[in-house]
Amino acid sequence: EIVLTQSPGTLSLSPGERATLSCRASQSVRSSYLAWYQHKPGQAPRLLMYGASSRATGIPDRFSGSGSDTDFTLTISRLEPEDFAVYYCQQYATSPFTFGGGTNVDIK
Amino acid sequence: QVQLVESGGGLVKPGGSLRLSCLGSGYTFSDNYMSWIRQAPGKGLEWVASISGPGPTVYYADSVKGRFIVSRDNAKNSVFLQMSSLRVEDTAVYYCAREAKSWVGDLIYFFHYMDVWGKGTTVTVSS
Numbered sequence: 077e078i079v080l081t082q083s084p085g086t087l088s089l090s091p092g093e094r095a096t097l098s099c100r101a102s103q104s105v106r107s108s109y110l111a112w113y114q115h116k117p118g119q120a121p122r123l124l125m126y127g128a129s130s131r132a133t134g135i136p137d138r139f140s141g142s143g144s145d146t147d148f149t150l151t152i153s154r155l156e157p158e159d160f161a162v163y164y165c166q167q168y169a170t171s172p173f174t175f176g177g178g179t180n181v182d183i184k
Numbered sequence: 185q186v187q188l189v190e191s192g193g194g195l196v197k198p199g200g201s202l203r204l205s206c207l208g209s210g211y212t213f214s215d216n217y218m219s220w221i222r223q224a225p226g227k228g229l230e231w232v233a234s235i236s237g238p239g240p241t242v243y244y245a246d247s248v249k250g251r252f253i254v255s256r257d258n259a260k261n262s263v264f265l266q267m268s269s270l271r272v273e274d275t276a277v278y279y280c281a282r283e284a285k286s287w288v289g290d291l292i293y294f295f296h297y298m299d300v301w302g303k304g305t306t307v308t309v310s311s
Binding site: 077109113115120121126132166172173175178 | 228230243245296
C-alpha cells in the first residue's frame, strides 16, 4: 500500500498570501497518478488537479500542481477567501487508492 | 448537469448490516468506474471500494474486504454498497464518486481519481 503523508497538517495564512502544500509518497507513484481535492465542511469534495499537474475543469489558474516520483506539491498563488478549506492528495496508480491525511488551510 | 445522490445511511448496531445507494444522472452511467469513499468524524478521506462500468472488476480497501460488497445496476443508474458485520469504526459520512475516463483516439482509458462527488450519507454504528 502506498502511504501518502501531507504536510503541514495546518497552514495558517492570510488572503492574498501564497500556500504551498506537500504530499510525500512511501514509494514511487507510477506515471504521476496523483490527484488533489479541496473539501469544505458539509460539502462534497472537489477535484482540483490530476496527473500531478493538470487542472480539472473550471479550476482557476491560481492553483497549480507539480512533482513526480514520491514528492508532490500543490501551490495556491494568492489565497482567495473561498480557498480556505482542507486539501487532500490521492494516488490512483495502485489499489488501494489511498488519500493523504489532509492539510487544513485556515485564516490567520 | 452531472449529479450523484447517496441514500440509505442511518443508525445501526455493531454487527448489523446496511445498504447504501447512489443514483447518478446527467451522463452515461455505465461508462465510468464508480467509487465509495468515507470520512470518519474528525478524520480524513478513506477510499473504500471501486467497481468498473460493466461491473465485473471490483477493488476494496483492506479495512472492508470480506464485509462490504460493491455492486451496480446500470439500468437504474445506481451503485450500491452492501455493508455487513459493521463496526463502530465504520461510522462515517459515505460519499459516492464517479471515476474519470479519457479518450485517446478510439481507445478509452480509465483512471481511479474522482471527478464528480455526491454530498454523502451518514452511517452511525453504535449500540
